[in-house]
Amino acid sequence: MAIRSDTTRIPAGIVRTLRTGIGRVSEEVIEEIQARIPEYSRPSDTIYIKVIRSAVEQAVDGFLDRVEDPSAAWNPEPFRMIGRGEAAEGRNLEPLQAAMRLGARVGWRRLTELAEPLGLSPQSLYDLGEAIFVYLDQLADAAAEGFDEARAHAAGEMERRRERLLDLLLSRPPAGPQAIADLAKAAGWRLPKTVACVALDDQHAAFRAPSLPPDVLTGHDRPIPCLLVPDPNGPGQAQMLAAALRGRLAAVGPAVPLPAAATSLRWACEALGLSRRGVLPRGLLRCADHMATLIVFKDEELVGALAEARLAPLAHLRPAQQDRLAETLLAWLRHGRGAGEVAARLHVHPQTVRYRLRQLEELYGDQLADPDIRFELEIVLRARQAALTTGR
Numbered sequence: 001m002a003i004r005s006d007t008t009r010i011p012a013g014i015v016r017t018l019r020t021g022i023g024r025v026s027e028e029v030i031e032e033i034q035a036r037i038p039e040y041s042r043p044s045d046t047i048y049i050k051v052i053r054s055a056v057e058q059a060v061d062g063f064l065d066r067v068e069d070p071s072a073a074w075n076p077e078p079f080r081m082i083g084r085g086e087a088a089e090g091r092n093l094e095p096l097q098a099a100m101r102l103g104a105r106v107g108w109r110r111l112t113e114l115a116e117p118l119g120l121s122p123q124s125l126y127d128l129g130e131a132i133f134v135y136l137d138q139l140a141d142a143a144a145e146g147f148d149e150a151r152a153h154a155a156g157e158m159e160r161r162r163e164r165l166l167d168l169l170l171s172r173p174p175a176g177p178q179a180i181a182d183l184a185k186a187a188g189w190r191l192p193k194t195v196a197c198v199a200l201d202d203q204h205a206a207f208r209a210p211s212l213p214p215d216v217l218t219g220h221d222r223p224i225p226c227l228l229v230p231d232p233n234g235p236g237q238a239q240m241l242a243a244a245l246r247g248r249l250a251a252v253g254p255a256v257p258l259p260a261a262a263t264s265l266r267w268a269c270e271a272l273g274l275s276r277r278g279v280l281p282r283g284l285l286r287c288a289d290h291m292a293t294l295i296v297f298k299d300e301e302l303v304g305a306l307a308e309a310r311l312a313p314l315a316h317l318r319p320a321q322q323d324r325l326a327e328t329l330l331a332w333l334r335h336g337r338g339a340g341e342v343a344a345r346l347h348v349h350p351q352t353v354r355y356r357l358r359q360l361e362e363l364y365g366d367q368l369a370d371p372d373i374r375f376e377l378e379i380v381l382r383a384r385q386a387a388l389t390t391g392r
Helices: 012-020 022-036 046-068 077-088 094-118 122-170 177-186 237-244 258-277 291-296 300-310 319-335 339-346 350-369 371-390
Strands: 194-200 217-219 226-230 250-252 284-286
Touching (some): 012 022, 012 046, 012 094, 022 094, 046 094, 046 122, 077 094, 077 122, 094 122, 122 217, 122 226, 194 258, 250 258, 258 291, 291 371, 300 371, 319 339, 319 350, 319 371, 339 350, 350 371
Parallel strands (some): 250 284
Antiparallel strands (some): 194 226, 194 250, 217 226
């Protein structure tokens, strides 16, 4: 807002007189600020006091320039720099705004004292008072612009550091512990003992979860979008992820020591791939709940070769017979050898289960007494069941 030239222009001689008092006014403003605003109370810091004095003198001198010539150009950059300095000090703008108000009151008090000696009319004094507060708003706006610029720059720099930190943590082989510790300190990130990586579906690469706490590192722009969660088994961490990723396809890797973060991401990616294929459930899934399936599908060619050997006794049967006997054998291996328990799991009559078990004994003979063969049978039957579920 411009100062009105028709009401606030005053003779150059009066402005010169006011300028001679800038030093005294500046000292009074500084004393008031340091006495009333703790953030600026550094009486032994001479450099800091010089900075404050310079800012106060620039503000007063700039005001007099504009009163003398309202059309004169005004450079807000010094006050933007003050706003940037506040951001660098880690403060908000409240102390600065309070200091500006104090300065305005001191200036107004000095003007009222000089009004009669300078021959200022009541209307001129009123207009100058209004001009002070218009100018105060402009200073505050400039400082806020600088403050916001600095905060945005700092946030961008911090985000870049965290992205680089995530790169180091997920590199293979992992970066050295000192390099990670140094970058973590620069990024304001506390080194945890354990971490878990979350692999995110590609279609949600641009997703930004507003409820994620600041200690979760985000890699939305990586080839495989991911998150790195510190202390994943800590209180509330599971609930936090469930809330942030509700309705999205994602996989949480196992909790591992910090140097093994890439391993957690690898398993999370494996689980995400199986979820896309329908082998594992869709939504947010945890590797810890599906380790057996992950192991089985880690080398599908090897499992296929094992299945060909172990399921050979069923190969000559019709597909429907194979399915029924395979389902019964898996339930028998997983849930016990009593026909009643297997029947309850399969929702069929116990006599039906006994008939199928006799068929299996005839087909496999003594093999079912061998614990190693039973273990291999459970692996291949689990894989077969998962493959049927996906329609392959």
